[in-house]
Amino acid sequence: MSLVQREARAAVDVAVIGGGPAGASAARLLAAWGHSVLLLTKSDTGHPSLAESLPPSCRKVFDAVGVREAVEAARFLTTGGNTVCWEGARPRAATFGGGRGLQVLRRDFDRVLLAEAGRAGAAVRIGVTVRDVTVPDAVHGRDERGRAVTAHARFVLDCSGRAGIVARRHRTRVQAGETTLALVGVWRRRDAWPLPDCNPGDGDDPLPSDDAVPRDDAQTVVEAYADGWAWSVPVSRHRRYVTVMVDPRTTRADRAESLRARYLAELGKTTHLARATGGAALEGAPWACDASQYGARRFGGPGFLLVGDAATFIDPLSSFGVKKAMASGWLAAVVTNTCLRHPDRAVLARDFHAQRERQIWESYRRQTAAFFAQVSRRELHPFWSDRSDPAGSDPVGVGAAAEAEGRDELVAALRADPAVQAAFEALRRAPSIRLRPTPSLRMTTVPAVEGREIVAAPSFALDAGAAGSIAVRHLRGVDLPALLEMAGEHPQVPDLYAAYRRSRAPVELPDFLGALSVLLGKGLLRNDK
Numbered sequence: 001m002s003l004v005q006r007e008a009r010a011a012v013d014v015a016v017i018g019g020g021p022a023g024a025s026a027a028r029l030l031a032a033w034g035h036s037v038l039l040l041t042k043s044d045t046g047h048p049s050l051a052e053s054l055p056p057s058c059r060k061v062f063d064a065v066g067v068r069e070a071v072e073a074a075r076f077l078t079t080g081g082n083t084v085c086w087e088g089a090r091p092r093a094a095t096f097g098g099g100r101g102l103q104v105l106r107r108d109f110d111r112v113l114l115a116e117a118g119r120a121g122a123a124v125r126i127g128v129t130v131r132d133v134t135v136p137d138a139v140h141g142r143d144e145r146g147r148a149v150t151a152h153a154r155f156v157l158d159c160s161g162r163a164g165i166v167a168r169r170h171r172t173r174v175q176a177g178e179t180t181l182a183l184v185g186v187w188r189r190r191d192a193w194p195l196p197d198c199n200p201g202d203g204d205d206p207l208p209s210d211d212a213v214p215r216d217d218a219q220t221v222v223e224a225y226a227d228g229w230a231w232s233v234p235v236s237r238h239r240r241y242v243t244v245m246v247d248p249r250t251t252r253a254d255r256a257e258s259l260r261a262r263y264l265a266e267l268g269k270t271t272h273l274a275r276a277t278g279g280a281a282l283e284g285a286p287w288a289c290d291a292s293q294y295g296a297r298r299f300g301g302p303g304f305l306l307v308g309d310a311a312t313f314i315d316p317l318s319s320f321g322v323k324k325a326m327a328s329g330w331l332a333a334v335v336t337n338t339c340l341r342h343p344d345r346a347v348l349a350r351d352f353h354a355q356r357e358r359q360i361w362e363s364y365r366r367q368t369a370a371f372f373a374q375v376s377r378r379e380l381h382p383f384w385s386d387r388s389d390p391a392g393s394d395p396v397g398v399g400a401a402a403e404a405e406g407r408d409e410l411v412a413a414l415r416a417d418p419a420v421q422a423a424f425e426a427l428r429r430a431p432s433i434r435l436r437p438t439p440s441l442r443m444t445t446v447p448a449v450e451g452r453e454i455v456a457a458p459s460f461a462l463d464a465g466a467a468g469s470i471a472v473r474h475l476r477g478v479d480l481p482a483l484l485e486m487a488g489e490h491p492q493v494p495d496l497y498a499a500y501r502r503s504r505a506p507v508e509l510p511d512f513l514g515a516l517s518v519l520l521g522k523g524l525l526r527n528d529k
């Protein structure tokens, strides 16, 4: 019996299907938290890998997953921003405002994360293709020599990306007009790429040709054209991945020859990227991959969760796919840890997971729809208008959008509430305070993350006028139950603020005063001074 078979036959706490950013992140955390984890993933060789851009905000997620040091040690190319030719013909600088993003060849990046999962104690088995899952009990697959592999697990995480071994049954389809095909080519150029650099002060200077090492701030270039968009990610001074995003209904990609011709024809519709690739050599044949968005009707069930791209996919335009997948892996680890250690909280934890995943997907979807809408004002092709409607025909999306809007509406309604405004003014003038809860204070609970677990956290039922009654725990980052608990202990607002900052997260003063004004304005607290 092979090592894979022997290890895979043993029962584990968690089986993770897929070794992309979502799977590796979840596996690393769960193993680090003391669970036995088996990660099964296909081999990453034998098919091309994409080059992708990761925004600076990914670092927060690297910290949460515990891989920041390893990612930094891998010394990926860094970038200070993007060059965007989107609404008009002139390239525009879109800098990250001080932070630095990464340009990664995904195969290399994924290997760093997988190594970290292994170092944390997860058994990582590369070269196993999972075929079927009888959740939550067994995962069935085959290794590269065709031998059967069966893993028994108490919990299964489907992190298999677009393949969606468990997830594909639960997917929602987007409108036909929103399907997108990515055509990818790798280009090599010996001299400098004639591309505008978006660093402030650099103007339209091309990248210098005499760099001995890969230029540290080689930007992603994004360019819209009449019926598609193109982007280019550098992986070294000489190599760039150049991808065009097209509507597959009008761009057939079934034969290698026609795909190459189609790719070059699409690239020919651009201005800047056509010029940049003009004197460059195309390495190998271009290839195609599906880049259509999709959502999910459900995000898990007893003993299983859908994680990362297995659950939902956002348009690559956002450049947030990896961040979203790693954040999803982190959340799945917290939810799985809760389900395994506290089965009585399993439903609460899974509901929280589903709600969060829906909200995140919908919020990214709305962001990218807004970008497409910008171009649809200039270009009349349906490629743009079809992608400009964030709700589309997806019933799940509509629900989540409404939920997200409900939160925004709540904050807006509270800000405009005259009683809250009056309380704010009174607080600012009050020489001293003696805050007390009132009988109208109604406590309830909401699921929330506390460390590595989902808990039923105390919250308030807040009457938000037109937005209805909503369970609220945090307002503008302020933990309301915590604030309530300490409110009576301090005779001055500055003392209360300092005490809150010391014992809780450091929040800005206007947010703190705003939250306190809501408690007073809504009659949950009163000032007896």
Ligand SMILES: Cc1cc2nc3c(=O)[nH]c(=O)nc-3n(C[C@H](O)[C@H](O)[C@H](O)COP(=O)(O)OP(=O)(O)OC[C@H]3O[C@@H](n4cnc5c(N)ncnc54)[C@H](O)[C@@H]3O)c2cc1C
Binding pocket: 017, 018, 019, 020, 021, 022, 023, 040, 041, 042, 043, 050, 051, 052, 053, 054, 128, 129, 130, 131, 141, 159, 160, 161, 162, 163, 164, 165, 182, 243, 289, 290, 291, 307, 308, 309, 310, 316, 319, 320, 321, 322, 323, 325
């Ligand atoms: C054209 C394009 C460009 C993109 N550009 C960017 C970008 O610039 N920045 C960005 O952040 N995101 C980008 N994305 C999105 C990003 O690639 C994904 O969001 C991200 O990879 C999701 O990670 P994941 O772990 O959920 O899934 P994946 O990365 O897809 O990982 C799934 C894993 O499961 C394995 N697997 C699949 N089936 C099986 C099976 N049956 N058995 C075992 N293992 C299996 C796969 O081999 C893989 O390792 C882009 C996507 C596309 C399509």
